[in-house]
Amino acid sequence: MSALGLTAVLGGCGSTGSSDVTLRLVAADYGDSPANSSKKYWDALVKDYEAKHPGVKVEVSVYPWTDVDSKVQAMVAAGHAPDMAQVGAYADYAARGKLYSADDVLSIPVQADLVGQLADAGELRHVQYGIPFAASTRVLFYNKTLFAGAGLTPPTTWSELAADAAALKAKGVKYPYALPLGPEEAQAETMQWLLSGGSGYTDDIGTYTIDSPQNVQTFDWLRDDLVGKGLTGPVAPGHLNRADAFAAFADGKVGMLNGHPTLMQQAAKKGVKFGMVPMPGRNGRAKATMGVADWMMAFKQNGHRDQIGDFLDFVYDRKNVLDFSREYDLLPVTSSASDAMTSSAQDKALRPFLDELPLAQLYPVGNTSWAQVSADVKKQIGQAVAPGGSPSAVLGQLQATASTAESAAR
Template sequence: MVSALGMTAVLGGCGSTGSSDVTLRLVAADYGDSAATSSKKYWDKLAAAYESGHPGVKVEVSVYSWNDVDRKVKEMVDAGHAPDLAQIGAYADYAAAGKLYQVSDLLSIRTQADFLSQLADAGQWKHVQYGIPFAASTRVLFYNKTLFARAGITPPTTWAELASDAKALRDKGVKYPYALPLGPEEAQAETMQWLLSGGYTDNGGNGYTDDIGTYTIDSAQNIQTFTWLKDELVDKGLTGPVAPGKLNRADAFTAFADGSVGMLNGHPALIQQAAKKGVSFGMVPMPGRNGTARASMGVADWMMGFKQNGHAEQIGDFLDYVYARKNVLAFSRAYGLLPVTDSASGAMSQSDVAADKSLRPFLDQLPTSQLYPVGKTSWAAVSAAVKKDIGQAVAPGGSPAGVLTRLQAAATAADSSDAN
């Protein structure tokens, strides 16, 4: 996070929305880590700038922490008081319940066409887009340059090289040669990154689903991936003193910033966390079984418009403003996140600003990234099951095939239940 938003609001689309005296209520997530960096400052500036060009429209923004925001919106919807707009972590349940506007009913064609295609596709429920991508992130492999130099090694490009590097780091006394956070905080992320890197001929695995959206958690490739992790990293003592199933992502990041980790998968927030502690680090694409992984894991947060209050025209006009290039760039730069539009991504990739340059390794991964299957209403249950159980796959005496088969059965059941 940064200490100042450094945002210049841009007036765009200042014409009439066709009606007056409309109040739009927006509930948004807080990406800041203190009152000084709260997203509320961003939204208040943006709303004030929009209102100055649209006298008949007010935008009231409520910002909640990520621990609370999804629950707050659910409570509002369940009580019959849905907001006009919500910027939260998932949209599919509301789309399935018929509570959301289709994106095509809200946004101008120009704004719709500007979204990165794979993010727009991930916003679809039953082949219709309801979720509007708001912020994105990918993962790359971070490595500690000081520890690598001490061990006389270079960043890995294959799994075999990763295991070899991990052994060299362990032999030099590094506490976590490769940090493998499969604890309940965010195990679904580490799991997906490894699944995507686990192919043979195309350097890409299945992930959680196949190309048509069917869960394939227990595919032969995925079982082989977790068997390799167990046999070649965990069982050989190359993942550190904490069992992967008990190591959370936040703790792994803290250990990296403290200089105790040789390498781990990380997202952009780790840049500043490590830099603040003076760690010299590099970033490379995640290794694959036979070479650089074909796909990185992507994550997106979502904006959506609720139909209850009937403000489609005003919602759409405001969102066209929100997604103007300069506003997308301002938010992305404030919070170290990736732009979700082609225009803003292009501007960031060509920028000489140091903060933009630091995000390029992540930006480079975005066009080929694969996201969680967020368009499936079953995903929340499947993700919870992965968080709870995947660590057992690499535990002493654990069975990767057995654990993935159980997770597949749970996913199939959840998917079937949601389809009925």
């Protein structure tokens, strides 16, 4: 799975050949069928680039999200790092000194055009190595038909969300609120709730605060006021995966859930009438929502800094960023493309997500320990809301292992 929560099933290669310089890029596939494989996007972009730069050849290998990170890891371990990789994380490679910084490869206008908080999230020790490539935010989706049948309006607070869920349950809705804390993407649902409760995984300087009082209170509320009252459906949250929750929403069986832009198309294909509102907070609109970014990074090994920089400047041209974002219902990572989307009628459906981006907080991807912490959250967080579960104990254990992992990474 990608950080954005998108599934992918395809792999392949882009252009091949020889020339003065050959750049090799490994990229993730955002498509879900041959018709919209990312391979087609990269093939077209590379063809356009090579026509204007006859001295440079670009070979692109596209892999599913289930494979792409391990492919890059294996290449680096074998001493054959690609020139560029577009994957889900960058910090480990940066910490080992294997990457060019953004300053090394991007022109000043392109760097200045990157959305501020996304660029900041690409930093390790105050130097940017991760270049945001695609972004997403989360909003609360609700089934308009089910809400109308129960005489409800979208919630703005936790208490309203619980009351709406109770009313939906009384109407026989299978999943009044779908709470996917299963191993597929539990770290995302968890972060959305931590933020809506006023805290998060870390503080402002990146120190883990997983067992903060606010976070414990958040999961106490989830356990007692949602799960404990039977408002999250027949599958225990710790066993409910995001893909299954999305599929149930598209089948008209879910009243509410947190979702990203790809759910719009999935639900529309099934004829589900849905609305989208900001995630409720404890006593009103949440102060922050969850943002997710996938990353481009440039490896030093082959020494093609100038050619990499020139190619990446082309990749981040406004037209190319817009083409990619529109193809896969993602948010652009540059201000120029974001402004174009905001003012364009064809992108109206994405505006609720664009509106959330200035308020978004991202995973602590600048912490080299985050991959391990995320994996631990996926395994354990469902226990916090299980019958008889102890949020303070589960979050305390996650905090202890996160602190140990972060200390070891320094």
